[in-house]
Amino acid sequence: MREWNFLAIIGRLFIGFLASIGHLLLFTAHTLRHLFTPPFFWRITFRQMLRIGYFSLPVVGLTAIFTGAVLALQIYVGGSRFNAESFVGQVVVISMVRELGPVLAALMLAGRVSSAIAAEIGTMRVTEQIDALTTLATNPFKYLVAPRLIAATVTLPLLVLIADIIGVMGGFLAATQRLGLNAGVYMKSTIDVLEMEDVTSGLTKAAVFGFLIALMGCYHGYNSRGGAQGVGAATTDAVVSASVLILLFNYILTDFFFS
Amino acid sequence: MHSASIPMISVHGLHKRFGANQVLAGIDLEVERGKSLVIIGASGSGKSVTLKCILGLIKPDSGSIRIGGQEVTGLSGARREAYLAKIGMLFQGAALFDSMSVWENVAFGLIQARGMPVRQAREKALAAMEKVGLDASIADMNPAELSAGMQKRAGLARAIAPEPEILFFDEPTTGLDPIMSGVINELIVERVRDLGATALTITHDMESARRIGDSIALIYQGRIAWCGPSDRIDDCGEPHVDQFINARVEGPFTADLLRR
Numbered sequence: 001m002r003e004w005n006f007l008a009i010i011g012r013l014f015i016g017f018l019a020s021i022g023h024l025l026l027f028t029a030h031t032l033r034h035l036f037t038p039p040f041f042w043r044i045t046f047r048q049m050l051r052i053g054y055f056s057l058p059v060v061g062l063t064a065i066f067t068g069a070v071l072a073l074q075i076y077v078g079g080s081r082f083n084a085e086s087f088v089g090q091v092v093v094i095s096m097v098r099e100l101g102p103v104l105a106a107l108m109l110a111g112r113v114s115s116a117i118a119a120e121i122g123t124m125r126v127t128e129q130i131d132a133l134t135t136l137a138t139n140p141f142k143y144l145v146a147p148r149l150i151a152a153t154v155t156l157p158l159l160v161l162i163a164d165i166i167g168v169m170g171g172f173l174a175a176t177q178r179l180g181l182n183a184g185v186y187m188k189s190t191i192d193v194l195e196m197e198d199v200t201s202g203l204t205k206a207a208v209f210g211f212l213i214a215l216m217g218c219y220h221g222y223n224s225r226g227g228a229q230g231v232g233a234a235t236t237d238a239v240v241s242a243s244v245l246i247l248l249f250n251y252i253l254t255d256f257f258f259s
Numbered sequence: 260m261h262s263a264s265i266p267m268i269s270v271h272g273l274h275k276r277f278g279a280n281q282v283l284a285g286i287d288l289e290v291e292r293g294k295s296l297v298i299i300g301a302s303g304s305g306k307s308v309t310l311k312c313i314l315g316l317i318k319p320d321s322g323s324i325r326i327g328g329q330e331v332t333g334l335s336g337a338r339r340e341a342y343l344a345k346i347g348m349l350f351q352g353a354a355l356f357d358s359m360s361v362w363e364n365v366a367f368g369l370i371q372a373r374g375m376p377v378r379q380a381r382e383k384a385l386a387a388m389e390k391v392g393l394d395a396s397i398a399d400m401n402p403a404e405l406s407a408g409m410q411k412r413a414g415l416a417r418a419i420a421p422e423p424e425i426l427f428f429d430e431p432t433t434g435l436d437p438i439m440s441g442v443i444n445e446l447i448v449e450r451v452r453d454l455g456a457t458a459l460t461i462t463h464d465m466e467s468a469r470r471i472g473d474s475i476a477l478i479y480q481g482r483i484a485w486c487g488p489s490d491r492i493d494d495c496g497e498p499h500v501d502q503f504i505n506a507r508v509e510g511p512f513t514a515d516l517l518r519r
Contacts, residue, residue: 124356131316132354135427136417137343137372 027219034141035149045147052113052148052214053155057162059112060105064163067100068092068170076179088179089186090193092171097198101164103250106209109156110216110242117148117217118238122224122231130222145222149214156210157203164202201257208253209246216242265328267292267425267457268313273322274481275308282308283319284481292327295451295458297472297489299465299503301512304478306461310429313459314348315339326425344372347418347456349447351430353410355402361413362388362398368421387420388413390453391446408439412446419450426451428460432467444470465504477503479512 075091121144124130133140168190175181216238224234266289273286282305290296300306311317313324315331324332331342347368355364365384369375375383385395391412402410411431418426431447432440444467451458451471460471468475469489476486477500485497492504502510 127352128350128354129356131311131314132348132350132356134316135314135343135346135348136368137340138367139340143371 023223024219027222028215031141031145031149031215031218034139035146037142039142041143041147044143045150048147048151049155051116052109052151052210053159056109056112056159059108060159060163061166063104063108064096064101064167065170065173067104068096068167068172069174071095071100071167072171072174073178076175076181085179085181086185086189088175088181089171089190092175093168093190093194094198096167096171097164097194097202099202099250099254101167102160102202102205102209103246105160105163106156106206106213106246107243109152109159109210110213110239110246113152114213114217114238114242115235117214118221118224118235119231121145121218121221122234125222125224126227126231140222145218148218149211152210152214153207154210156213157206160202160206161199164199197257201253204257205250205253208249212245212249213242216245265292266290266325267294267327268296268459269323269325269328270309270313271323273309273312273324274320275305275312275317276320282481283312283322286322286478286481286483288476288483288486290457290459292457293455294473295448295460295471297460297462297468297475298478299461299463299468299475300478301503302463305481306463306478307429309478310427310459310461314346314427315343340372344421345424346427347421347423347425348427349411349414349418349429349431351433353402353407353414355410355413355417357402359402360399361393361402361405364402364413365416365420367417373421384416384420387416390419390450391416392442407434408436408442411435411439411443415443415446415450419454422454424456426454426456426458428458428462428471430462430464431460431471432462432464437466440464440467441470443467447471 071092072088075088076085079085079087079091121130124144130140130144133143172183172186172190175186176183220234220238220241221231224230268288268290270286270288273283274281275283286305286309288296288298298306298309308317312319313331315334319332322332323330326342326345329342334342355361356367359367362381362384365387366375366377366380369380369383370377385398388395388398393409393412393416397405397409402413405413428447431443435443447458447460448471458471460468462468469492472489474487475489475492477484477497479499485495485500487495492500495501498511501507502512
């Protein structure tokens, strides 16, 4: 009997998992429908762009500059084993633009933005503010969800572009000031190796990650239940699920662009 | 049929189940145009679920909800928005938007649903605030800076600002002191009368029910156990009503609770 109970638990968990996936897909489909149909709340969207993009600049910038600098130090040490110290600039720029810029910026924003969205919408849910919106003939998907999704999807590529530049500069500073590499040679090798595809793939990833970050925040906040504890759980779930989805989609998109 | 003879709110055979819990088991009620019905009942009896079904916030399993003769269950898109534009709602905790100032809250329905210019909406919002005894000096304050009573009044101002045909009140006096409860009750009566609106209130505050309602309905085990004029409730002879309005410890409510 014990094995059967064990199987029943696994079965219930699996069915619960499938139900969650279905629920999320329905929420996404519902959101997409409202994303492209009027009315559009542009003022709220612009305000969200400021909150998501502008106010995330310091954390993204700091992450990028230290990542670029550490990357330069590590590649120099690793490269010196093969007499490949001159490739530091090239590896730093490719790594930053293709992978580390979008992924690290997105993970930082999953912590900063996805949690904030889930907490805000979750609080609105448990204090009946979302019900109040509905009774005031305003669709919460259009008023709350769509502006955040548009803002995050548009803003994250801009943030990543800035993170890429700051990350490369971090690598440049470490390479020239700490490792004593020639500044002119470093910059030339950096610019020469960079191709448009590297940049566009990174920015496309950023747009997808931005969508996922806002979607997870909105989904978990919108479906939060049970007061402060429910809002807390929604916030945690939003950050965890956004982070996992960022890493999953990073693999899928990398495979799509480069394999 | 003349529109005046059609009940403004008409609910028939409303059922709703959450898992194994049958919350509504066939609610039937009607509210005449311009009249005020108060639904009373114990906590967890289905009052809020009934209200949320009528507002379209919860989808009932079965049953009919007609507003002004028009079926509203399953409405979507523009038709649903047109229905919602006819109603005003005061939530239990006021449910003011904490990202907006008080006047923006009050003007929200005018600007978003009616497309009114902001300046005109602000004037109407200030007028609605004055009607509920809120001074214009608090218009730019954040809702969190207001007392519970002021938040309730701001919520009432938001509900009446678009001059709706139907007003819903969810536990309007919960959490307020007796004096503020009396003030809110008076404001509700006056504003409903001013607008000529139909009103549906849910509460377990008998003082509030007697003051606000032309008629009162008691909900019990998912059905309407008694419904009648508010001045007849004391001698209606229904044992559940008798226990509820006199707050007796012993009676059919208690017997059912002990059986569970």
